[in-house]
Amino acid sequence: MKQSKKSVRELALDLLEAVEKNQSYSNLLLNSAIEKNRLSSRDAGLLTELTYGTIQRKMTLDYYLAPFAKKKLESWVRQLLRLSLYQMVYLDKIPERAVIHEAVELAKKRGHKGISGLVNGILRSIQREGVPSLDEIKEPAERISIETSHPLWLVKRWIMQFGEERTKSMCQTNLMAPTQSIRVNTTKASREAVLELLKQEGYEAEPSDMVPEAIHILKGNIAQSDVFKTGLATIQDESSMLVAYALDVQTGQTVLDTCAAPGGKTTHIAEKLNNTGKVSALDLHEHKMKFIHENASRLGLANIETKALDSRKAGEIFEEESFDRILVDAPCSGLGVLRRKPDIKYVKKEEDLLSLQKVQLDILHAVSPLLTKGGSLVYSTCTVDKEENLGTVEKFLENHSDFELATLEGLPQSAAALTENGMLQVLPQDFGGDGFFICKFRKKVQ
Template sequence: MAKYQLREAALELLTRVGEQGGYSHVLLDQEMNKHELSHKDGALLTEIVYGTLQNKLRIDFQIQPYIAKHKKLKPWVKWLLYMSIYQMLYLERVPDHAVIHEAVEISKKRGHKGISSLVNGVLRNTQRNGVRDIGEIDNPIEKLSIETSHPDWLVKRWVDQYGLEITEGMCYQNLKHLPMSVRVQTLRLSREEAIEQLAERGIQTEKSQFSPQGLLIVEGNILSDPLFINGQISIQDQSSMLVAEMMSLTPGMAVLDACSAPGGKTTHIAEKLEDTGSVFAYDLHKKKANLVNEKAILLQLHSIQADQADSRELSAFHDLESFDRILLDAPCSGLGVLRGKPDIKYNKREEDIFSLRKIQDDLLSSIAPLLKENGKLLYSTCTVDKHENELAIQHFLETHPEFEVDENFHKELPEHLQNSYGVSELGLQIFPHQWDTDGFFLTRIVKKKRA
């Protein structure tokens, strides 16, 4: 990239995410494709954008003394300061003087002399005075909030639900990079064959404990590997792989995936079914449903039929009691995936959890009648909140007495999860710091046999 162009691109992305509600992972992908960035430039751009977002509240705490009197900072100026301070505090390979120089030049180009003087002053004060001591904060929740850049309301909510120790574990873990994991399309090659082929190209892997199809990428760029490009492996977090593993699938079944995009779990289901039977996949948006079909084609799976529909109205398309298995990977607050989507921390509000819960309740009630007698429904979310997880299941069971948690669910969990502190009678909550995965909840409900 030309001089300053990478930092200018980072600033543009951060301003769009921070001020306009753009999705960081989507905008980053678009930017990389647009400029065809080298691996090195792409990595640095990603580091600056994600790192700044991950640590925004802590950075804001650092610079508040220097900007407090400037009440009406333009958004781009604020984000230029944030990303510059991030580089100065966290990126050792970028010298402070280079960061300050680039920031001042960008501010000259985008603003006027007063703005460039302000930027120069704030950054040089930070360089001169060093890091503010977070230890001066007495309130443990406020301290944890700033130190790990999680909104105060979220830290308090997690402490109320899970206690301080688990909350600290989650918050600190959310600042770390999430290891990349992939799922092998075992109808096309075995996990052992994938390990061997990847190793030949310098990509080191470890076997996942969550799925016999899963691999952790220890070293190497999987995105440029032929196995990924040709659809013989696909990217999926380990906790997400557990869903299809826990659906008790056998070939020939009729399966419904009610909220299927982007299709990772849908295609895993088809693989577990050995591409037999039928997988009906739906999403509220046509474009997203098309992504599921595209993924199925890439992975060479033929049993998937994805279409657009509001899954609260699927009884118009399918007879009652027509599915052996149903997956409801419900729309949720996404508080388990903050490492990969840090902007969620700042865009979500506590009231969003309650409005989402209404959708979750409606989906469960609408979809449940489509399950055959003795059929199994897997409910999952990528969040860490009892209101959307255990309490949603408890409410459903209280209002639908013909269902119960499958007594075999806990016994069939991978051994390392069976005694996890996230296990309850209503399901399994996976916390991000337990196994270095996304935060995730899942449970399996069975429709009782009629007397």
């Protein structure tokens, strides 16, 4: 008997269950589900909204459910209630009766009559009585935590580091879908030319105010465009683009990119070199190398070489003082990309931040002898945690007297205005890019 095609809501339920049970990455599962089920752009958009939205607001949804679902529920039933409540509270275009009907049908399909009755009763009670008010939560950190679905430990930590207002703004921004941005391949075209081509292809796009070669895509799947396929542009977040600026590469230089996959920064550096010099791109995982190769090939960049290698062993294959520039875009907690990977905030623990710092310092220590005297080493992360970022910087300088903190010359003017004490900490609310940290060390000549 042929299996009936799953509805978008059933696929969303499957994804929510997989993320919760296996601590899988929602973005990878989502892309796989869209491809496997050959969803139309409309259905893919709805699946993305339902999956990300429910994960993003999980703690708020549980707060709303608490008075109505007092018994212990099976995991999939709780996910179904969260998914349904998300639509009822946050999506205007879907009638509540349709949401409840589909939830009951899914409950019948997956469980027994008692469960479908329970789901129906809970959702109809919420429809009748409304959800409880968040105003009942008086303690500021707890209120931000529940209102924006961020763990209380994280909210308290950020309040200590950034203050209550900036923390609240950051948490609220993390609930919003990020704007897709592309980077124009300046070895092939100007931003103006690419904007015109996108317009001709029917895309809605506008130039970025932050990065000279960045464009915001307001409507349309850019990966399907001729602009993307012919290598005139690549998909990259604006904050991430600032890293190549910080490196301030000059024609003909040799650059080491230590944690390179999937190659967004690698290819940007190669473009900044205008296809001269050489970028040596390392990554720990062999299977990720294909992404760098594919990107370099599509963009027409011939000055990139790759090697699958733990960058902590870079000294085994490269000679000392053989690079003019080194980039360490280090493994980190990822707390700056919660809009793209909302599941991160529920699985990270405070102690994870300190264990990652050891890896970051090991990489910096291992590659520092490979930099020429007078050369620049840029350290960047996609996190906003001050202890994780500044703590690593301080410890590196404590143990490497041959390095000093350098000013971030070469940044676009708008980004330069955000620097503090010679370092750049971008928060998601600053200009809509990912949360990102960038600093630069210079190797002393004497």
